[in-house]
Amino acid sequence: MSGIVMPEKFYAGYLFDLDGTIYLGDHLLPGVARLIGELRRRSVPVRFLTNNPTRTPREYSDKLNRLGIPTSVSEVVNSVGALIRWITRHHPGATVFPIAERPVVAALESAGIPMSEDPAQIDVVVASYDRSFDYRKLQIAFDAIWYHRRAILVGTNPDRYCPLPGGRGEPDCAAVIAAIEACTGTTCAAVVGKPDPEMVSEALAGVDLDPRSCVMVGDRLSTDVALSVNAGMASALVLTGDSVLTDVRQVVADERPTYVLDRIDRLVPSPVWRELGWSESSEKDDEKLGVGSI
Numbered sequence: 001m002s003g004i005v006m007p008e009k010f011y012a013g014y015l016f017d018l019d020g021t022i023y024l025g026d027h028l029l030p031g032v033a034r035l036i037g038e039l040r041r042r043s044v045p046v047r048f049l050t051n052n053p054t055r056t057p058r059e060y061s062d063k064l065n066r067l068g069i070p071t072s073v074s075e076v077v078n079s080v081g082a083l084i085r086w087i088t089r090h091h092p093g094a095t096v097f098p099i100a101e102r103p104v105v106a107a108l109e110s111a112g113i114p115m116s117e118d119p120a121q122i123d124v125v126v127a128s129y130d131r132s133f134d135y136r137k138l139q140i141a142f143d144a145i146w147y148h149r150r151a152i153l154v155g156t157n158p159d160r161y162c163p164l165p166g167g168r169g170e171p172d173c174a175a176v177i178a179a180i181e182a183c184t185g186t187t188c189a190a191v192v193g194k195p196d197p198e199m200v201s202e203a204l205a206g207v208d209l210d211p212r213s214c215v216m217v218g219d220r221l222s223t224d225v226a227l228s229v230n231a232g233m234a235s236a237l238v239l240t241g242d243s244v245l246t247d248v249r250q251v252v253a254d255e256r257p258t259y260v261l262d263r264i265d266r267l268v269p270s271p272v273w274r275e276l277g278w279s280e281s282s283e284k285d286d287e288k289l290g291v292g293s294i
């Protein structure tokens, strides 16, 4: 496939997106298991950064472990943590109305952040990937922002949809943000999560690694690759989720990914593939044995 650009070296650290990059639904994408295995064998730091706020970092590490990717909770960073840090730093003491699923609400609770459904009390409306979003929630947000003119709007992530197996997807946070912006005329004061470079600082906290020696790997130009640009990192776009080759050609040169890969294990340089005896069909044999799905 033309347009594919593969790395010729290993990086000091690897940051991976999850949906569309490591797995689709409950299935690992081709090459993931042996790539992560090889990076672990080489003791290279690996982190997982997801904008998806519908699970806790613990639930993500549990899922990765079930899929055969041994992962600790501290190796997972998601937009829920980014939201808590943003509110605590910029609006301490604010009363929040979360349009969000349980992990966001639970994280706000454990951070001691007050919450309310009374529009006259709300300082911050949080728009998130919320599969129980409805007219009642939209009305509360509208009243807090437009009628009482007191609340600001913050989004957990800018993603339009979350990729699912079979080419399908699920409307994500951008849809909830758009609904609120459309009726109130406001715009988000902040959208945390990728491509905010704070996500990289959080992921590399406690590791003595310069982001410039690391590579960000993901399937979406507007979040994963944009994050790498904002953080001054190399990036690899995998064509297994959202963005396709024609999208790459449409962005300006300094916003393009460093590498474009049709399968994620191409992060391992070709000479090492040969040393390891890898081929694309040998990975398929692993899949036949049931590795990489739950």
Ligand SMILES: [Mg+2]
Residues within 6 Å of the ligand: 017, 018, 019, 020, 021, 218, 219, 220, 241
């Ligand atoms: Mg993704």
